[in-house]
Amino acid sequence: MFEPAPAPAEHQDHSDAPFDANAVDDVGPAVSARALANGRRWMALLPWLAPLGLAGVLCAMVASAPEQPTLRTRGATRYGLSAAARSEAFWQIASYEPVWRVRAAAQFPDHPWSAEDDYHWNVRAHVTRLVAPTLGVHPSAIWSLYDEGVRSAWRVAPPPGSPRRAGGLTQPLRPTIVPLRPRTR
Amino acid sequence: MRHGVHGHAIPLPPSAAVAERGWVRWTLWLALAAAWLWPGLTRPTMLGGAVDWSYFTAHDISAYRSLVDHGQLPAWDPYACGGIPMIGNLQTRPIGLTALLTWLFGLWPGLRLSLLAMVVLGMEGGYRYARHRGVAGVGALLAGAAFATSGRLAQAIAEGQPGLMAFELAPWALLGLERGWRDWRAASVGGLWMALSFLEGGAVPTPLTAVLLLVVALLRTGVALWRRGHDEVAPWRPLAVLGWMATVAAGVAAFRLLPIAESLWLWPRQWQSQDVYTLGHVLNMMVIAEPPGSHTANGASYFGAPLLLMATVALLLRDKRAIWPALLFGITLDLATGTRDFLGIFPAIRDLPVLENLRHPMRFGLYSALFCATCAGVAIDALELALHHRLQRRPGDAPRLLAALLAASMAFGLALWPLSNSMIFTGKRLAGVFDRPAPLMVDQPFRQSLGNRWAADTWPALNLGTLSCFEEQPFPQAIGLRGDRAAEEFVDPPEAGTATRLAWTPQGIDVEVTLADDVTGASLVVNQNYHRAWDAGPRATFARPDGLLAVRLPPGRSLVALRFSDSAVGFGLAVSGCFLLGLPLLHHRRQRRRRDEPDGDEGEAP
Known part of the structure; x- marks a missing residue:
């Protein structure tokens, strides 16, 4: 040892x-x-x-980069928009629903999830390219009012002077989805 | 002096005096990585516009909400698809380096700093791999920097696939394997790097790196068999080391691996593209500098013709150190084509179970960048040494310090050419990426919304779930999910009583339910998908016919405490803990045994 x-x-x-x-x-x-x-x-x-x-x-x-703006989700001017502006923004999205759904169903006749997915792609493109820039607000604000419109089953009338069809939304947006079924190719 | 790949002594080039200093290297890596990622670092609340940016950021936000906002292990993700496993989803990274950084610095800074950390680790890993292959000084620095900023990684950031940054850890794993041929501790460390790669990237970098390691191990076994009797590495050793690395990686990452294995078993990944490329196409991705395009466009794996040229110089110099990386460069090129035309390795691997939906073989081009950069490093190292030797051949030709400075400067100038060529091109690729404001974070009571999967990161930021979703696996989604419920927890049938949410976290819900005393057969329903891991203590959970999560209720007043408690995660955590504690003990005991027995068998398994 x-x-x-x-x-x-x-x-x-x-x-x-x-x-x-x-x-x-x-x-x-x-x-x-x-x-x-x-x-x-x-x-x-x-x-x-x-x-x-x-x-x-x-x-x-x-870590010290400028913080994000705050999004108000309550009050009369929630999401930074007046009631009229919210209504108009929702109309701008929802009024296209029938057209987009028909187009998506034609594109994916045998795959309902893909058709649903295509519809949502159109909604997103419209929100980010047109609605949010036009209103000058963050896309999160538009998505928040979109959620509110779907949740509250809004049937809004077209804004005054709207070039498209005169009647308001007769049906609220569908609050359900086709269950996830991703394609294999 | 250092030892070359065949054990003979080679003098170090003059620049090694600087490059060998750890603090110099890490300062250099930080500076280079910061310069490369500058557009992202200066604007952490700006994201990319590609769809994957939104998808992966959504998972990061969900994990952050669980981990930081509620202090819970992110096992369940209530924000995606009406609720799906989070820790059992291969596409997420809820526990790892990124999670740690978001916990320390906040969500957006943490996510951006994780990119920086990965690039820095990639540079040091590339350097160390080159050092291991006998390259030193500026040559090894070039190898590290050129690999970690190569085009495939820039493409990953541009396309919003931060998990692919785990490719930066590949040289560390490779180093573990190659050093493991002589030292089991290195193999264990390599296994730990593989585990981190799995935790950070999961879906793509881990299997691809594993394939590379398998190829390297087989190749080394072949060499050992060929040189049998003259090789210090026993033929069985490379594959045994790989097996040990796999064991360590699987053991340490068991808390993720087990739930992922279960979810892959139940809901296999769907996408099965069979993409193949010509060798010309693969090379064009590496050397043609064209404006940003898709992940298969020219320049998508860019490291540039100058680096390739420099690697060719190493072969022309007939430097033995270039043989191994050159061989691996060729093999990874073949892998990147994905065809059966030459070696046909990738299609053969895809024929194996579990690996059948490996895709995008061109990503092997990333490893080609590592081996090409290592070869280029050999050339620079050799040229630096040659110049230094020439300047010092006759005493009095040049003062010793001046000769060293001249040789090192020449090496630096030579390295700057391929590195700047590659970094400027890939850096420009990143400059235009961060152009979309990150979603706004809002604290409000959680509820499901219809949502939109193309803006997936919006919803968890708003503390809302998105029913519209996409995942690579077909996770079951209840048909009863709705984005317009007045309350997320409700009694069924509604007239039987009332339910009031007392507390909500991503991993648990407390609800007070009041039923009339004569009501039987009523249940509490949650607007989320059922999963077997939901537990309500003494009360039974079940899946309703519409797929929603429900709890059977007795008559009267009840307090229901639902908790997501996955036994696969719990068991995995125990296994991971055992490995993390056991590995140091194992190696400590082994080291002590070897100290006591100086003639102990070096090749003994741990």
């Missing part, structure tokens, strides 16, 4: 021995060497402040 060798004479415990000035001289340089080694070790870590600092700056820069 391995047994530790006895400590060298100069490292043995002399706590009971009388004070010896020479012994202090012996210990002094040893302590300094250890401190020096520790110091060197810490100094070797100093350059790592460069990548750490850069990472910190980058994290701070990204």
Whole structure:
């Protein structure tokens, strides 16, 4: 078995021995060497402040980016739109529903989920390209009022001067979906 | 001095004096990655307009809501499709580096910083792989930087597939495999990288990297058999190392792997495209710099002709260090075509069970970038050494420091050409990506909405579920789901009583139900899909004929505490914990044993 060798004479415990000035001289340089080694070790870590600092700056820069605007979901001017503007925006989306559904069914006659999916693609394209930019609001605002319209089964009338058919929506938008069935190709 | 691939000593090039310093490299990686991702880093609340941006961001927001807003493990996603497994969905990344960063820095900054972290890891991984293959100095730096900013990764960001950034971890896994031929600890670490790749990317990078590792292991086995008796690697070792890496990866990621395996078993992935490409097309994706196009357009895997040229120089110099990466470059080119024309590896792999719907083989072009960059690194390393040697051949020709500086400068200039060519092109690809404002985050009571899957990220941000949805797997979706219910939890039949929501989190719902004392057979219905893991304590949960989640109720007043508690996740967590705790212990014990027995068998399995 391995047994530790006895400590060298100069490292043995002399706590009971009388004070010896020479012994202090012996210990002094040893302590300094250890401190020096520790110091060197810490100094070797100093350059790592460069990548750490850069990472910190980058994290701070990204984390301090301007916050998003707040979307009010209650009140008379919720979503940043008046009641009339909300009604008009919903009309602009919902009035196309019959056309888009017919077109989607023709495109995917044997795949109801795909037809539904195609319909929703048209809704999204209309919201992001036309409705939100026209009203100057964030798309989330339009989607919120879209949800409100579907949920509340809105049957809105066309806005005054609408070039399209005069009657209002006779049917609310369908609040159900065709269950998910992705295509294999 | 360093050791080359065949064990002989090679002097280090002068630039290695700088490149070997970790702090220099990490500073350089951070600076390069930040420059490359600058348009995204400066505007974290701007996303890309591609549909996948919306899809994957939706999952990230759902995970964030569970993890950060409610402090819960995101096992269930009530925001998608009326409720589907989150941790069991291969397309998500609810636990991993990204989740950690969003927890630390907030949703949008965290998502953007995860891109930065991945690119930086890719650079260091590419560098270390090149170092492992005997390349040093500027050459190895070039390998790391060129790989991590190559076109396929830029394309992943442009198309909004952040999970594909897990490809950046491939060199680490490869390093684990190749170092594992001599050291089991390296194999374990490689397994951990594979686990992280799975947690971060899942669907695509993990199987593709696994295929690459399999090919490399088989190739090395072939070499070991060919050089039998003269090779320090036993023929059985490469495949054993790969097996151990797979075990570690599967064990550490078990809490995701088990529920994913279950969901894939029940609802297999659907899409089965059989895309193949000609070799010319694959090369065009790598070297033709054309304006941004689809994921198969010219330039989609760009790393540029200068890098390819530099790699060719390494072969012309007949440097042995270039043989292995060049061989792997050729193999990955064949894999990227997806055809049976030459080696036919990819179609053979697709014939295997589970892997039959692997698609888009051109993504193997990403690994081609790594091996091409490593070859290019060999050329630069060799040229730097040659110049340094020439300048120092006769004492007095040039002062020692000046010779080193001249050689390193030449290497730097040579590396700058292919790197700037690639980074400028792929960086431009990223510049135009972030043009869509992120959806606004709203805190309001959760409810299902009709939604729209093409704007999938809008709904979880609004704390609404979207019934209109898309997933790669046909998760069951109840026909009873509605986007216009007055309350998400209700009593059936309605006249039997009332239900009041007391608390709602993505993983649990507390409802107070009051029924008349003479009512029997009534149930509490939740406007979400049924899943076997929903638990209501002493009360039985069941799927109604319309697919909605329901709980049987006794007459009178009841407090129903529904919790999503998946035993597959729980068991997986226990397995993952055992692996995470057991691995260090295993290697510590083994190291101690080896210390006690200096002549211990190096090749002993862990």
